[in-house]
Amino acid sequence: MKTINIAIDGPAGAGKSTIAKMVSKEMGYIYVDTGALYRTIALFITENNIADKDIESSLEKADVSLKFIDGAQRVFLGSRDVSDLIRTPEISMAASRTSAIPEVRAYLFETQQKIARENNVIMDGRDIGTVVLPNADVKIFLTASAEERANRRYKELLEKPDCPTYQEILDDIIKRDYQDMHRKTAPLKQAEDAVLVDTTKLNLEESAAAIVKVIKDKIG
Structure with missing residues (x-):
């Protein structure tokens, strides 16, 4: 039986993970946060102080895996x-840099494709529709203005004692956007056949509803 694959790409802070989780729950699909895999590799490299020249030879020791516990994705x-x-x-900034390393992408590529082959999935990331799942049944490019993404992030962190300023968060997002769009390997871009969904003026529920509509319009 053919599985159904939904690819959601977009810049950092666009709400991909939160919205994809809501949509996957409504549609009964498995949600796969590929960014979590790259973040985990970044954590492994950071914790072990691994130099760039040693990353490729160290990857097999990383032992990164996804487990679905009570319907939720956990990363190990x-x-x-x-x-x-x-x-x-x-780790967010480290992941942006780490994800540009071809050897890291190759290491995680098969993990992502295997999950998609075996399950109906909603998979989000930076290059899902362009590289990881080029034949996905539905491709969506989810975005919002940098200012709105920074504002959302600032509100999330506001209660924490070490909360950065809004300007620091905005600068960080702009820097990460540039890194993701200009890396040599699998840069962030909208697939030619992806549907653009801009959530700048939408709340979470409205954003999820917009994604569900795109999916249902495509696959019925």
């Missing part, structure tokens, strides 16, 4: 659940 580094550890600003 060896036997450790690192799902929360990989969400810091430091």
